[in-house]
Amino acid sequence: MLIRTNFLGELPERDATDPTLYLRRRELIRTAAVAAGLLLLPGCGRAEGDGTARPADSPDGFSTDEPQTPFEDAASYNNFYELGTDKGDPAENAGALVTRPWSVSIEGEVAKPGNVSLEQLLAATPLVERIYRLRCVEAWSMVIPWRGLPLREVLARFEPTSRAKYVAFRTLHDPARMPGQRRPVLDWPYREGLRIDEAMHPLTLLATGMYGRDLPGQNGAPLRLVVPWKYGFKSIKSIVSIRLQETQPQTSWNLAAPNEYGFYSNVNPEVDHPRWSQKRERRIGDFRRRRTLPFNGYAEQVAQLYAGMDLRANF
Amino acid sequence: MGGLREGSERFARLCGQGAVVALTLLPLAWLGLSALRGTLGANPVETLEHTTGNWTLRLLLASLAVTPVRRALGWSWLAPYRRTLGLAAFGYCTVHLLSYALVDLWGAWDTLVEDVLERPYVSAGLTGFVLLLPLAITSTRGWQRRLGRSWVRLHRLVYAAGIAGCLHFLWLVKADLREPLVHTGILAALLGARLLPRLRRALRV
Numbered sequence: 001m002l003i004r005t006n007f008l009g010e011l012p013e014r015d016a017t018d019p020t021l022y023l024r025r026r027e028l029i030r031t032a033a034v035a036a037g038l039l040l041l042p043g044c045g046r047a048e049g050d051g052t053a054r055p056a057d058s059p060d061g062f063s064t065d066e067p068q069t070p071f072e073d074a075a076s077y078n079n080f081y082e083l084g085t086d087k088g089d090p091a092e093n094a095g096a097l098v099t100r101p102w103s104v105s106i107e108g109e110v111a112k113p114g115n116v117s118l119e120q121l122l123a124a125t126p127l128v129e130r131i132y133r134l135r136c137v138e139a140w141s142m143v144i145p146w147r148g149l150p151l152r153e154v155l156a157r158f159e160p161t162s163r164a165k166y167v168a169f170r171t172l173h174d175p176a177r178m179p180g181q182r183r184p185v186l187d188w189p190y191r192e193g194l195r196i197d198e199a200m201h202p203l204t205l206l207a208t209g210m211y212g213r214d215l216p217g218q219n220g221a222p223l224r225l226v227v228p229w230k231y232g233f234k235s236i237k238s239i240v241s242i243r244l245q246e247t248q249p250q251t252s253w254n255l256a257a258p259n260e261y262g263f264y265s266n267v268n269p270e271v272d273h274p275r276w277s278q279k280r281e282r283r284i285g286d287f288r289r290r291r292t293l294p295f296n297g298y299a300e301q302v303a304q305l306y307a308g309m310d311l312r313a314n315f
Numbered sequence: 316m317g318g319l320r321e322g323s324e325r326f327a328r329l330c331g332q333g334a335v336v337a338l339t340l341l342p343l344a345w346l347g348l349s350a351l352r353g354t355l356g357a358n359p360v361e362t363l364e365h366t367t368g369n370w371t372l373r374l375l376l377a378s379l380a381v382t383p384v385r386r387a388l389g390w391s392w393l394a395p396y397r398r399t400l401g402l403a404a405f406g407y408c409t410v411h412l413l414s415y416a417l418v419d420l421w422g423a424w425d426t427l428v429e430d431v432l433e434r435p436y437v438s439a440g441l442t443g444f445v446l447l448l449p450l451a452i453t454s455t456r457g458w459q460r461r462l463g464r465s466w467v468r469l470h471r472l473v474y475a476a477g478i479a480g481c482l483h484f485l486w487l488v489k490a491d492l493r494e495p496l497v498h499t500g501i502l503a504a505l506l507g508a509r510l511l512p513r514l515r516r517a518l519r520v
Contacts, residue, residue, distance in 0.1 A: 077357035085491035088356070140358060185490045256490060275434055275487065277426045282419075284357050289423055 062203060063131035064297075069142035071211045073284050078218045079136065080237055081185050082171060082178035089180070094217030097177050097238065102222050108168075108243040111159035118222055122208060124157060125149040129212075130205055132228035134235075135267045135296045139289075141281045146226050147209035152200040160196070160244050167199040168192075168249030169225060170241040178238075186252050192236035193249035193263070194227065197305055203228055203298060206239075229298040231265045262315040266306070267296035271315045328395065335396050339403035342370045343410070360419050367411035368440075372480050374404035376501050379477065383508040398454055401473065405451040408444050436486035443479035446472050474509075477502045 076091045083090035083097065102118040131145045155167070173189035175181040181188045198204065205226040208215060215221040220237025227234050233253050243249075253261035260274055269279045269292040280289035295302050306314075346366055349355045355362040378400035385393040420427045430437040450470055452458070459466050481502055484495035 073357035081490065087358075140361075183491075272429075272433075275436060277423075277429055279426060280423055282358070282360065287360070288421060289419075 062301075063129070063145075064133055064143060065131070066133065066143045067285075068131065068145055068211075069284050074142055074144050074210065075216050075218060077284065079138075079232065080180075080218055080220065082180045082188075082190065082238070083218060084180050085185060090218035091216070093179050094221075096179055097217040097221065099217065099222040099238070102240075104223065104239060105241050106155075106158045106243075107241065108245045109161045109164035110155075110244050111161060113158065118208075121154065121223075122149070125153045127208070128205075130203075130226075132203075132205075132226060133296055134226075134228065134232055135281060135292065137231035137233055137261070137265070137273060137278075139276055139278065139281045139292075140284055141292075141296075142284050144210055145212070146205055146207040147212065148205045148207035148226065150202060151204040151206050151225070152202065154206055155199060155242075155244070158244075163246045164244035165196055165246050166244070166248050167194050167196060168241075168243040168245055169194075169236045169239050170243075171236055171238050172240045186256055190236060190252045191249065191255075192225065192234055192251050194225075194234075195248075195305075196244070198227065198302075201302060201305065203301055229266060229295040229302045231267060233261070234265050264306075264311070264314050266302075266311065266315075267292060268294060268311055268315065270294070271312055328392075331392070332395065332399060335399050336403070339374060339400065339406075342366060343407070360414070363414045364411065364419060367407050367414060368484070371404050371407040371411055372477075372484065372498050374400050374407060375473070375477055375480060376498065376505065378404060379473065379502070379505045383505060402451060402454055405447045408447055412441070412444050436483050439479050439486060440483035443476045443483060446476035446479060450476070474502075474506055477506075 077087050078090040079087065080090040083093040099118075103115050104118065104121060105113075105115045107113050126149075127147055128150060129145060129147050131143060133141060134144050135141045169192045171190040172178060173181065194204070207220070207224050207226045208222060210216075210219060215224065220235075220239075223239045224237040225235045225239065234251075248263060251261075251263060253265075254263055267278070272278050278292055281292045282289050293299070346355070346363060350359065350363075378397050381393050381397040381400065385391060416427060420430075431441055432438075450473060453462060453466065453469060462469065481495060481499040484498060485492065488495055
């Protein structure tokens with residue numbers, strides 16, 4: 001794999017593991033945990049599913065130890081309208097989404113704007129692995145192990161100016177590679193945005209992989225945002241442009257239905273979507289719904305970002 | 316001689332009914348088999364809800380299409396299938412409602428109440444079911460005889476149920492309206508096919 005081998009020397013030890021080994025290790029851990037709570041590989045393995053929802057178990061304190069959603073489910077049940085509106089469409093149409101070569105432009109309020117290749121972007125920042133909960137606005141959720149770059153470290157390299165108050169993201173616009181864009185389901189290209197402090201939060205990730213392998217097309221290859229305390233649609237996929245700006249950017253779902261999809265879209269059990277309650281969610285693989293946690297369980301880390309804000313008005 | 320012909324006709328009708336009933340049960344059988352094999356996808360409850368909802372509307376539209384098609388093509392043998400298809404639609408509607416209320420929202424009764432009261436697509440769906448209920452109950456020959464002319468009038472409610480079903484679908488979809496619009500278009504065409512001749516007759520008089 002081009003991306004990995006190019007700069008292997010710059011990776012921390014834990015990320016340099018061969019994906020297959022890595023996957024096998026996960027499988028072993030899972031099997032052991034499920035079967036008897038046996039502890040394999042002392043110091044690395046940890047028992048899963050102790051029932052708590054605290055996102056603080058990995059070395060950097062950000063990952064959850066909840067049972068992970070099977071890869072097959074995470075890679076076959078997707079909302080990615082650029083590849084089709086049915087949940088199964090993206091996996092089916094992912095072949096059209098050619099992601100090599102890929103480059104991202106970093107524009108706007110930065111001292112060093114530029115158009116960088118994915119390889120350059122990856123080479124400059126060490127990869128991390130984070131196991132996050134993902135909560136969709138449609139009231140289902142998953143637990144996904146991501147691999148990627150902390151967004152703050154990426155942005156820092158381009159030196160945001162003092163006028164950079166927001167970050168606007170844009171997806172590729174190419175109906176040949178994204179067949180869903182042939183119909184005006186949304187105002188293409190897909191756009192999303194964050195406030196600068198949200199973008200700079202250590203939880204915010206630019207993911208390039210999941211489950212120890214490169215991102216599949218349906219999951220937003222080759223580069224997507226992951227903002228675990230917000231509804232899934234904020235985590236824009238297949239990014240080609242990152243623009244820092246002084247004004248709040250327009251976002252696709254907010255443009256399509258402003259009363260249903262706000263700019264912030266923080267996971268909030270108290271604020272219902274007009275068409276469904278947000279009090280509970282179905283974790284994919286579970287039969288019963290579980291209660292949804294404020295900020296998707298990341299309140300301890302992010303609630304202070306919204307101190308003094310009315311989160312009903314700013315939903 | 317006449318008795319023999321009558322008998323064979325009755326036999327043919329029975330076979331036809333059996334075939335239609337079997338056909339309408341196919342999606343349900345598929346659901347059951349897939350559930351047993353664990354191939355209902357990542358979100359089986361959603362698959363159950365969507366599949367039964369889709370078939371409710373399809374079968375309802377099929378039952379509404381029987382009369383116009385029969386008239387247009389002179390296929391009088393189609394007539395008895397209207398009730399079969401209508402009852403099948405009601406069956407899927409019931410499974411759909413139960414899978415939402417009992418399977419999807421099991422234990423989340425506060426959400427159930429909230430959904431029905433506050434979310435128009437849920438209210439519309441429930442309205443559709445409530446409208447179909449008396450039609451299913453009075454679908455027997457006995458009720459038809461007892462109600463006489465009122466039976467015909469009562470069963471016009473099926474169009475209201477169809478409209479409720481289409482609204483339910485339209486309001487549910489986030490952005491891609493193709494599927495619900497196709498259903499709504501077919502319903503509008505069927506309603507038009509029923510109303511136009513009446514309108515023309517009324518104008519001539």
